[in-house]
Amino acid sequence: MTGARVAVIGGGVIGLSIAWRAAAAGHRVELFDPADGSAAAQVAGGMLAPLSEARPGEEAALDFGAASLERWPGFIADLGTDPTSARGALTVALDGADLTDRHKAAAWVAERGHDIRPLTRREVRDLEPTLGPSIRGGVLAPTEGSVDNRQLLAALRAAAAAAGVVHTRTAVTETATLPHDRVVIAAGWRSAALLPERLAAMLYPAKGEILRVRTRPGSAVGPRHVIRAAVHGRPAYLVPRADGYVVGATQYEHGDDRAVTVAGVRDLLQDAELVFPAIGDYELFESAAGLRPMSRDDLPLIGTLDEDGYTGTIVACGHGRNGVLLAPLTADAVLAALDGHVLTEAAAALPERVK
């Protein structure tokens, strides 16, 4: 049904993508969000890396992420602005055990038909000569990459406004009283306050801290791929931007806490320096933290509800560490839900899996 009056609650990367796509498809969309810029995607690395992140046995997450990665070129073409900041993701290992694990995981992903390649130490050095000497080898995923998160958010806001989305700057506290034909709950981890209890219990926030660094005159030109590693078991990454890198990211479960800690900054800098030693010459110009909207089974909740008081309400939340990556697939799945269908590639995220 096109031309429906649709309320989208939440203007983060997920709500904005849904609002834009729904308005472009002919719906009359009102986007509710009191904030502008405080959402998780404002601090995100912007990696599009479902193949590099995949672990044997986590097939549903791999298929889900890969289906969204495939949609990115079309999503960008329709957006009319290209926020791409890197092409290709290189995951490096700092010890032999990690390298064996990475190569095993890559073989599992490649068996499922994806382009991911094991690299020796020499091959990593040939590809990115400025990386640190302790790197033992790695894995290259040429179809992955990253987007500049802030360029993306600005482009989505502009595209949504151009498609006719009306932004109402209030928080929604009650969905049942909204006069719209359909309601989409896309308020990140705060969606829990608007959802039935069984779904609310699936969501929790996980704080993540990042740093932003940029080159200074004379500083070395660093890697052009997204660089990912595990240092002392902690995930570490460098995501290229036009003038430097986003360095990420910590992960803590501290509830609603967005303070940047001394220990977080110390760990991020230590780990990044091990991977890319010349980063010490860069200018550190920002530290920030955001709250990832986690789901307890690591798949988002996307689909139509049919319980009392929520019939026809659509949910789109719980995207965890991958909400930027998953925005195109989520928007398509919600468009299908508005039309009364289930998008096959997004069926694993249907909320009825939660009893």
Ligand SMILES: Cc1cc2nc3c(=O)[nH]c(=O)nc-3n(C[C@H](O)[C@H](O)[C@H](O)COP(=O)(O)OP(=O)(O)OC[C@H]3O[C@@H](n4cnc5c(N)ncnc54)[C@H](O)[C@@H]3O)c2cc1C
């Ligand atoms: C440090 C860090 C690094 C990350 N790196 C990556 C990455 O490299 N790649 C990737 O894919 N993802 C990454 N992510 C994850 C990604 O940022 C999130 O999954 C994504 O931003 C979630 O988007 P969202 O729109 O669902 O939620 P949010 O970004 O949380 O947005 C929710 C919005 O809803 C609004 N809202 C809340 N309650 C209400 C209400 N009652 N009424 C109206 N509006 C409301 C809020 O104001 C907010 O704007 C990262 C996250 C962090 C924190």
